[in-house]
Amino acid sequence: MGTRLKLEVMDAGRMPYGEALDLQHRLVDARRESSIPDTLILVEHPPVITMGRKATETDIVAPRAELAAAGVEIHRITRGGEATYHGPGQIVGYAIIDLSAHQRKVRLFVERMEEVFVRLLDRHYGIEAHRDEEHRGVWVGNEKITAIGIAITRGITMHGFAFNVSPDLSHFSWIVPCGIRDRGVTSLHELTGTTLDLETVKHQVVESFRSVYGYRES
Secondary structure, three states, X not given: XXXXXXXXXXXXXXXXXXXXXXXXXXXXXXHHOOOOOEEEEEEEOOOEEEEOXXXXXXXXXXXXXXXXXXXXXXXXXXXXXXEEEEOOOEEEEEEEOEHHHHOOOHHHHHHHHXXXXXXXXXXXXXOOOEOOOOOOOEEEOOEEEEEEEEEEEOOEEEEEEEXXXXXXXXXXXXXXXXXXXXXXXXXXXXXXXXXXOHHXXXXXXXXXXXXXXXXXXX
């Protein structure tokens, strides 16, 4: 991929979804003006349901009153895909990246994002994961462990991935995850049966992201 590029990593901690969305928009503008390098935001959200461009109201199956009582926000956004849940114990990554340095190939860009987690799971946990041409994301068997959806505005990407480390998997019953009714959802905790340190897993995500996309180490 030529000269190895710089990637800025921003750990935003736990942040409400609306604030993170505003941050993305600001950074997209800054990246377009070349005032910042490619940037990966890592964030953990309070419980929230996001609805992509293909989402319909029937993708949310829990009563709205139940969601409101649980403090769950709902946001309709510009990424591809259907409904997705975000919550504590999940590493969400927002990729603010100029596609011109990645051959401007959207499909390749998304496949590399999937490869980040295929490699991570194999290297660090001995878990065999795979991608699916019909359903984007990363799968272990018939269960999704990483959801992926991006948007592109004038050559700059935003949104990204949601990696299930140790979220409350029962919360996914509030929606039809990514519009898929006949498959399940899993997490790293579910697969390993161990307590995981989120900060350690974040480092693994960054390491794998840099390697797959060809960014230099720092």
